[in-house]
Amino acid sequence: MGTEAAAVEAITGVEMLIMAGVFVVASAVGYFLISRVPSLIHTPLMSMTNALSAVTILGGILLFSKEVGTIELVLGAVALVAASFNLFGGYMVSHRMLKMFKTKKALS
Amino acid sequence: MFSGIDIPDSVVLVIELAIIGLLLLGISKFRNPPGARFGNHAALISILAAMALVLVTDGSRQPVLLAVVVAVGLVLGFVSAFKIPMTQMPSMIAIQNGMGGLASLMISFAELGFSRTPVSGLSGVGGFIGVVLGAFTLSGSIVAAAKLNNHLKNQGRSPAINPILVVIALAVAVACVFAWNVSGSLVMIILVGLVVLSLAMGYLFAIRIGGADMPVVISFLNSASGLAAAFTGLALNSRLLVVCGATVGSSGFILTAAMCKAMNRSLLNIFVGTTVASKGCGEVKSAEQAVSDEPAVEDSAVEQGAADACAAVAAIEPEVELTFEQKITKVACAARDAETVVFIPGYGMALAQAQFAVIALANALEKMGKNVLFAIHPVAGRMPGHMNVLLAEADVDYEKLIEMDEINPKFATTDLVFVVGACDVVNSAAIHKEGTPISGMPVLLAHEAKSVVVCNLDTRPGYSGVENPLYEDPRTVMLLGDAKATVEMITAAVSGTGAA
Numbered sequence: 001m002g003t004e005a006a007a008v009e010a011i012t013g014v015e016m017l018i019m020a021g022v023f024v025v026a027s028a029v030g031y032f033l034i035s036r037v038p039s040l041i042h043t044p045l046m047s048m049t050n051a052l053s054a055v056t057i058l059g060g061i062l063l064f065s066k067e068v069g070t071i072e073l074v075l076g077a078v079a080l081v082a083a084s085f086n087l088f089g090g091y092m093v094s095h096r097m098l099k100m101f102k103t104k105k106a107l108s
Numbered sequence: 109m110f111s112g113i114d115i116p117d118s119v120v121l122v123i124e125l126a127i128i129g130l131l132l133l134g135i136s137k138f139r140n141p142p143g144a145r146f147g148n149h150a151a152l153i154s155i156l157a158a159m160a161l162v163l164v165t166d167g168s169r170q171p172v173l174l175a176v177v178v179a180v181g182l183v184l185g186f187v188s189a190f191k192i193p194m195t196q197m198p199s200m201i202a203i204q205n206g207m208g209g210l211a212s213l214m215i216s217f218a219e220l221g222f223s224r225t226p227v228s229g230l231s232g233v234g235g236f237i238g239v240v241l242g243a244f245t246l247s248g249s250i251v252a253a254a255k256l257n258n259h260l261k262n263q264g265r266s267p268a269i270n271p272i273l274v275v276i277a278l279a280v281a282v283a284c285v286f287a288w289n290v291s292g293s294l295v296m297i298i299l300v301g302l303v304v305l306s307l308a309m310g311y312l313f314a315i316r317i318g319g320a321d322m323p324v325v326i327s328f329l330n331s332a333s334g335l336a337a338a339f340t341g342l343a344l345n346s347r348l349l350v351v352c353g354a355t356v357g358s359s360g361f362i363l364t365a366a367m368c369k370a371m372n373r374s375l376l377n378i379f380v381g382t383t384v385a386s387k388g389c390g391e392v393k394s395a396e397q398a399v400s401d402e403p404a405v406e407d408s409a410v411e412q413g414a415a416d417a418c419a420a421v422a423a424i425e426p427e428v429e430l431t432f433e434q435k436i437t438k439v440a441c442a443a444r445d446a447e448t449v450v451f452i453p454g455y456g457m458a459l460a461q462a463q464f465a466v467i468a469l470a471n472a473l474e475k476m477g478k479n480v481l482f483a484i485h486p487v488a489g490r491m492p493g494h495m496n497v498l499l500a501e502a503d504v505d506y507e508k509l510i511e512m513d514e515i516n517p518k519f520a521t522t523d524l525v526f527v528v529g530a531c532d533v534v535n536s537a538a539i540h541k542e543g544t545p546i547s548g549m550p551v552l553l554a555h556e557a558k559s560v561v562v563c564n565l566d567t568r569p570g571y572s573g574v575e576n577p578l579y580e581d582p583r584t585v586m587l588l589g590d591a592k593a594t595v596e597m598i599t600a601a602v603s604g605t606g607a608a
Contacts, residue, residue, distance in 0.1 A: 016230040019342055019350060026338075026351040029132065030358030037138045039486055039511050042363060042493030045138055046330055047201050048148050049359040052131075053208040053333040055155055055352035057178075058162050059215035059344050064174050065112065065166035072218045073170070077177045079214035082207040084181025085188075090204050091152045092189035093197065097497050098148060100194075101141035104505040 041101070044094045051090025057083035112167035123161055128351050130154045135355065141506060158348045194501045195458050198326055198491040199256035202249045205326075205333045209245025212238050212336035213303070219343045221299050234342025239299060240306045241336035247310030249329050255314070256322065256490060276305065323367045324375070326491045331360025363492045370486035370512075372538070372549030418444075435585050436594075439561050440601035442585075446523035448479045450515065452552055453495055454488055456529020456564060462592035463502040466528055469599040470504070476602075481508050483515040483552050485533035512552055519556040527554060527562045527578075528591050531569065535576045544574045560584040561598075563591045 037045050060080035063072060134150025137143035168174055185204075192200040216238030317325050334356025341349025368375050418441035421434050430438065443449065451470060457463055470480045482504060488495035496509050510518075519525070527534050534554040538546040554560050555578050566588055567579050578584055587594045 026354035030355030034359040049356040053337045053356045056211040064170045075214045075218040079211040080177040081181040083211035084178045085185040086207040088182045089185030089189045094148045098145045100500040101506045
């Protein structure tokens with residue numbers, strides 16, 4: 001990390017370290033929270049986190065906010081369709097599965 | 109076109125923190141199904157809020173196109189999510205995963221390949237890794253989905269190419285890192301090369317892993333798609349992307365590790381190992397074929413008086429091989445006498461579409477006042493937690509679905525165990541034998557119960573190829589054939605004897 005930081009311009013140095021820190025902290029918090037999820041709902045957990053990985057949709061929105069050429073527009077459009085499919089599809093399959101989990105009281 | 113509103117950085121940061129807080133709150137609610145329902149809503153709302161925030165701060169030059177493409181993805185996502193049957197859920201999740209990878213690939217590619225400013229620093233490295241992971245996730249997930257739908261067969265070849273490709277791709281990526289102020293066309297050449305290599309890597313990774321290793325593949329690809337998003341976030345300098353991506357990466361990593369542990373295999377062994385995945389138990393024939401093998405039901409066996417039938421079967425010498433009908437009667441008698449009954453479902457049960465028949469039997473036993481539980485091995489099914497979903501769909505009270513560590517101490521006091529379409533997860537050779545592929549693998553201790561009924565298609569060993577001593581145990585009744593028909597016969601016999 002240190003050598004990399006020295007290699008780039010000073011303006012990105014601090015930001016870079018912050019981003020690296022955000023990455024490490026988010027990984028640790030995610031690990032802590034998710035290791036406590038019971039295996040009963042591992043499948044819905046996975047489809048929910050799957051939907052979260054569609055957060056790259058923000059990248060597509062950012063791309064469309066800039067002055068870009070046709071190729072980038074196409075790349076962005078593909079990314080947005082894919083990410084939107086992943087986000088809403090992942091949310092909906094999680095929801096469908098979680099709705100099926102019932103206790104005896106709810107069943108009778 | 110509309111331009112963004114100038115909001116002070118500090119305000120943006122506060123909003124971002126609120127979004128991340130809601131997201132983490134949502135994930136922390138994944139402790140039980142009702143909490144998870146809230147968590148799932150919270151996760152969606154966080155992402156939608158993040159999208160709104162970016163739109164407000166940065167504006168959009170293509171608002172119409174943006175709305176149209178997002179709407180297309182939304183409709184496709186919703187329609188496919190509603191249509192997919194629960195047994196096909198692993199392949200649906202693999203496809204969604206692949207789409208996440210595709211999005212990361214496209215965004216990182218656009219950011220690096222067409223950037224006005226020179227590619228440099230952590231964002232440059234992040235972008236390259238985002239491209240590699242995105243392409244890897246895309247091709248790997250498509251192959252995994254195709255295999256889960258039986259469109260592709262397992263191929264045991266090319267074991268060594270995989271690690272070599274990984275090393276080459278990493279070397280190229282590192283070279284890019286050290287030469288990040290390269291000119292535009294060279295960046296494009298490197299990017300295209302990386303994409304091709306990574307796509308090949310994903311394909312080779314998934315093509316030779318199959319059958320029982322699928323839960324590991326799906327979890328690993330889940331982790332990779334999250335990391336792809338996180339590294340894309342580094343390329344874009346977006347905190348929200350990094351946080352969400354890293355969380356998903358962690359989640360996938362935890363599930364991958366749990367699956368590896370439950371299967372007694374190291375991740376390295378699954379990636380580069382030369383073991384060719386064979387068919388799991390109950391997968392040898394399709395359910396339709398199996399039905400023709402099934403013995404005819406004789407109503408007379410059911411109609412006999414309970415005491416007479418039980419006495420008649422009990423009177424048969426132990427050396428004499430029982431007929432199928434006699435075995436059913438014996439099982440029904442044992443079930444009537446049992447106080448605690450545990451079901452061990454495996455993927456064979458789902459293949460035989462026997463889950464509803466199994467639940468009917470469980471409900472019949474419960475009505476007779478018996479304590480009925482389901483023992484769920486971590487790798488039962490084709491992805492983590494899959495068996496729980498299949499049973500929940502068949503309306504089992506989820507509080508009766510018990511994890512392996514919790515149920516194992518209870519087998520010693522269990523009267524009767526029904527194994528339905530499961531084999532390696534109840535293979536006691538894992539405990540008693542040294543040097544087999546499953547030695548040391550955690551299994552469900554079915555052999556500790558007073559008696560065991562196995563409703564499998566055949567006695568062939570499971571994926572591991574290790575013979576199951578449970579099948580030879582004198583306390584075990586083997587009911588081979590289509591599990592659905594067998595379980596229905598037991599239910600009829602139990603209800604018949606119970607009423608008599």
